[in-house]
Amino acid sequence: SANKKLHPTPSVVDVGGVKIGGGHFAVMAGPCSVESKEQVLEIARAVKASGANLLRGGAFKPRTSPYSFQGMGNEGIEILLEAKKETGLPIVSEIMDIEDLPFFEEVDMLQVGARNMQNFAMLKKLGQIDKPILLKRGLSATYEEWIMSAEYIMAGGNKNVILCERGIRTFETGIRNVLDITAVPYLREKTHLPIIIDPSHASGMWEMVEPLSIAATAIGADGLLIEVHNDPERALCDGPQSLKPSKFDRLMKEIALVRNTV
Ligand code: PEP
Ligand code: MN
Numbered sequence: 004s005a006n007k008k009l010h011p012t013p014s015v016v017d018v019g020g021v022k023i024g025g026g027h028f029a030v031m032a033g034p035c036s037v038e039s040k041e042q043v044l045e046i047a048r049a050v051k052a053s054g055a056n057l058l059r060g061g062a063f064k065p066r067t068s069p070y071s072f073q074g075m076g077n078e079g080i081e082i083l084l085e086a087k088k089e090t091g092l093p094i095v096s097e098i099m100d101i102e103d104l105p106f107f108e109e110v111d112m113l114q115v116g117a118r119n120m121q122n123f124a125m126l127k128k129l130g131q132i133d134k135p136i137l138l139k140r141g142l143s144a145t146y147e148e149w150i151m152s153a154e155y156i157m158a159g160g161n162k163n164v165i166l167c168e169r170g171i172r173t174f175e176t177g178i179r180n181v182l183d184i185t186a187v188p189y190l191r192e193k194t195h196l197p198i199i200i201d202p203s204h205a206s207g208m209w210e211m212v213e214p215l216s217i218a219a220t221a222i223g224a225d226g227l228l229i230e231v232h233n234d235p236e237r238a239l240c241d242g243p244q245s246l247k248p249s250k251f252d253r254l255m256k257e258i259a260l261v262r263n264t265v
Contacts, residue, residue, distance in 0.1 A: 005153045005164065005194040014195045016163045018135045019093025019111035021056045023165055024197030028262065029226040031095055031199075032251060033059035035241035036072065037079035045233045047086035049248035053255045057111070058083065058092040059228060063099045064240060065118045072239040077106045084109055095137055101128045111135065117142050117169055117204075120152050130159020137228075139167045139201070142180070146189060153196060166190060166198045167228060170205030179207025179244070182215050187222045199226035203244045209235065212246055213254050220261045229254070 004010065013025035023029045032055040037043050047058050062079025064072065075082070083094045093111035098104065099119065107113055112135040119125060120141035129136050136156055140149050153164045168187070170180025182205035190198050202215035216227050232238045232245035246254065 005150055005157055005196050007193055007195050010195045012195060014162070014197060016135050016165050016197055018057060018095070018165075021093055023199070024225045027225070028220075029056040029199075030229065030255065030258070031055065031057040031059045031226065032229045032231045034061075034232050034238065035230050035245065036061045036064055036239055037075050037082050038239050040082045040085065042233060043082050043086050044089065046231055046248065047090045047092060049233070050231055050251060051090045051092055053248070053252040054259075055092065055229075055251075055255070056226075057095055058086055058090065059095045059114075059230075060086075061097050061240070062106075063097055063103060065097065065099055065116045066240070077103075080106050080110065087111075098125075098129075101125045104128070104132075107134075112137050112165075114167075115139060115152075120144055120149065123152075123155055126152055126155035127159055130156045130161045133161055133163060135163040135165060136161065137165050137167055137199075139169050140171065140183075140186070143172045146186065146193065150190075150194060153194070164196050165225075166194070166196050167201055168198065168205070169201040169228075178211065180205050182206065182219075184218055184222055187219070187224050191223070197225040199228055200224045201228040203228070203230040203241070203246075207241075207244045209244055209246050209250070212244065213250070213257060216254055217257055217261055220258050221265050223265070227258070 015025040064074035095112040097114040200219035
């Protein structure tokens with residue numbers, strides 16, 4: 004169970020050799036979508052040099068419109084695996100359909116996106132494997148609903164669940180979503196699971212990523228998920244919220260300073 008009353012000690016999840024939770028902080032960085040081998044390798048090398056711990060990249064994309072770029076699919080996963088081989092960074096990528104599970108055999112962590120947080124049939128299936136699952140908060144999900152989705156995975160025997168706050172829907176229209184920073188201390192009281200923050204999807208604006216990351220680190224999140232692109236203006240998905248590698252490098256230095264002071 005995710006319940007802290009039943010398991011008082013914080014869980015540490017091992018993702019391809021990188022520990023997350025219980026004092027272990029990890030930064031996952033990379034493009035929203037895998038677009039080409041050159042793109043992923045360039046970004047992977049850059050984020051690795053800046054100190055990222057995992058590489059992220061979407062191959063199966065949950066786009067709002069069916070006419071938007073849907074991702075490279077299995078070919079995208081193959082590209083991520085090449086980047087993993089070269090850099091040694093474990094990879095995290097989103098699964099949208101349990102039928103695709105065979106493609107994810109060598110992927111270190113499976114992301115369940117916000118739009119699938121209550122895809123209970125998929126959550127049950129993911130409970131039957133032991134790969135780490137990054138469970139993003141639904142667009143309008145309460146803490147209780149989010150925790151129950153984690154329970155769906157854990158009830159099947161998979162204890163490797165990491166929660167990811169990625170912004171929620173409110174009346175505000177100036178930004179894409181509102182980052183619910185309260186999720187970190189609140190969930191600390193309710194669950195033993197690691198919780199990370201995604202300031203990129205929370206805001207939808209690259210300018211917000213650094214201040215929100217600093218706040219997330221200061222409030223005690225177990226890690227960050229940051230979208231980084233080598234050419235944000237031409238990105239096929241989420242360019243406006245993506246950091247260029249130089250800005251990501253500066254962000255990593257800021258985060259290190261915060262971690263040394265809190
Ligand atoms: C993503 O990580 O690229 C993504 C689609 O995230 P979310 O499910 O939080 O919108
Ligand atoms: Mn994205």
